[in-house]
Amino acid sequence: MSLINVTNLTFAYEGSYDNIFENVNFQIDTDWKLGFTGRNGRGKTTFLQLLLGKHEYIGAISANVTFEYFPYPVPNKENMTLDVISEIFPDYIHWQLMRELSLLKVDEDVLYRPFASLSNGEQTKVLLAALFIKENSFLLIDEPTNHLDMQARTWVSDYLNTKSGYILVSHDRAFLDNCVDHILSINKTNIEIQKGNFSSWWENKRRLDNFELAQNEKLRRDINRLADSSKRTGNWSHEVEKTKNGTRNSGSKVDKGYIGHKAAKMMKRSKSIEQRQQSAIDQKSKLLKNIESSETLEIVQLPYHKNTFAELEQISIYYGEKLVCSDVDFTIEQGDRIALSGKNGSGKSSILKLICGEDIQYTGSFTKDSQLKISYVSQDTSHLQGNLTEFARDNGIDESLFKSILRKLDFSRVQFEKDISTFSGGQKKKVLIAKSLSEHVHLHIWDEPLNFVDVISRMQIEELLLEYTPTIIFVEHDREFCGNVATKIIEL
Structure with missing residues (x-):
């Protein structure tokens, strides 16, 4: 050691x-x-x-x-x-x-x-x-x-x-x-x-985050209460101080020493309350520094006039003479969250590309409505370049929504000024996911979307898919994600 x-x-x-x-x-x-x-x-x-x-x-x-x-x-x-x-x-x-x-x-x-x-x-x-x-x-x-x-x-x-x-x-x-x-x-x-391991660390982190959030709320209430008390005590002190120059008991002279002492005592109390308030503010400022922003993402899928989006019957895919996969049968219906599973090279990406409308060599029966709108997230991020504003404009998506999603996925505002080609692998994947979430479509197709994406962002995306239940077909090798999200698993 x-x-x-x-x-x-x-x-x-x-x-x-x-x-x-x-x-x-x-x-x-x-x-x-x-x-x-x-x-x-x-x-x-x-x-x-x-x-x-x-x-x-x-x-x-x-x-x-x-x-x-x-x-x-x-x-x-x-x-x-x-x-x-x-x-x-x-x-x-x-x-x-x-x-x-x-x-x-x-x-x-x-x-x-x-x-x-x-x-x-x-x-x-x-x-x-x-x-x-x-x-x-x-x-x-x-x-x-x-x-x-x-x-x-x-x-x-x-x-x-x-x-x-x-x-x-x-x-x-x-x-x-x-x-x-x-x-x-x-x-x-x-x-x-x-x-x-990770699960024990995450559970400890959640407990600490919840404790700090509760402490933060308590201190916020204490600060407001102390601020009101300080203000009242200060006002009383000033009112008492003003009576030093007035009269008391039907014209008799006031005891200026007594009133001055009383005003000073109340002012001292006010200062004490202010110090306690400042102490609470300082304590509050130490909280929440490591709480990750994991705000809820949102998605809006277009309504579709049919329940069935696409059907694959006895599909076999070829690259030249090579058979990639055979006898693939499944239907994509509204609300499905389908995970394609299988070894590398078993044809998962080829099936996704066929559904997207790419020119794939196949036999069998494949039907898809011509009006179906699809958003596709590819494995490849090498083509990404330019700044995020240009990217949003070129892809016809709402820039403010697109950047809002990226902010929730932990992008700093400084990142918005950089060229996408300089982003980390995980950040590039987040750009493609945010683009997909910003598009108005009927069906999302994601091919290994989580490669390089950090754990907390994965859990945010997982929560999104469970809350809004969009129709989606995806390939992903993260066992936890697939087990939590998929309503159907198609083995190739």
Whole structure:
């Protein structure tokens, strides 16, 4: 066991006005299985890069370990997979590699195929195997679940549960719960570490948030009561003070000393009340700093004149001579929330594209009303560029609604001035989701919408779909999300 100590860490990117980290202090045990969570854009990947020494910073990070980062870059994907591993770790021992691949349920034959020919899941697992054969390293694992199907996520999570000594960035709740024993969370104003998995951390956070909200309400009432009391006491003091120059008891002279003493006493009481009020205000200002804004999102789907939106009967899809999927049967009806499930490469995205009206080679019967309006969220975000105002205008959506949704998904106003191409992967996904929610349509079709999207935003989107019950068909590998949202699951 050794420790990683972070002391007074402060960091901002060159040219930025805002610090990503400011005087941050915490300590990590290198035997921990550490889950790393926080809203998109809070600096999770940046912190991993600081550990790797990629940026200059103020403060200190001390550690007696070397760091290894996942995913490894693979510049020559046409090389044999075995050669890719040799480039990453020239001194690897073959039986150790085979042990790790076996634990990850990867066949040996992938080593003798071009890396580019492997599925996304196979590539991820091969690179994880290469990562874990490096001994005496503390591992920085950055979002390994993206593009993994549900079964592969289970295997990788079970695999990581047998290991220790890593920081794992993931937004999949079930995945984190299965393979971490501590949570490192980047909050609005600090970074904290708690023992336990994601669910225990979230429950503790909810309790603390509810306590702070209750305290905030109590202090707000106290401040208003003290303000009214201070004002009344101050007014009484001034009224008493004015009688010093008047008369009392049918023209007899007033006791100016007595009245002055009484006025001063009341003024002192007023000052005391003001001090208590200020103390309550100061106490109130310390609350709510780490409560995440998770305001309710809204969606308005157009009413449709038919109950049935589309029907697929005995659908088989081909790419050239290759059969992608076969004998697919289901109906999309108003109010359905359909999850397409299956391994990577089983044809889920192809089915979505067929429903959207793309030119897909298929056999079988597919019917869809020509008046059906569809909003599509694709996996790909590489085409996004320009500012958000231009994006809203080019896509014919209401700019104020679009930006309001992004604000609720934790976009700062500073973000609105930046080019979308500079956004993080999760922020780009949120742009596509906000666009979809702003469109007036009958049916939403989302293809892996939650890749890179932070956990709290996922739960907001989940709540939205449960509250407004729009008609939607989606592909998503987040087990919790699918289990909570879907009314039908179609296995391919």
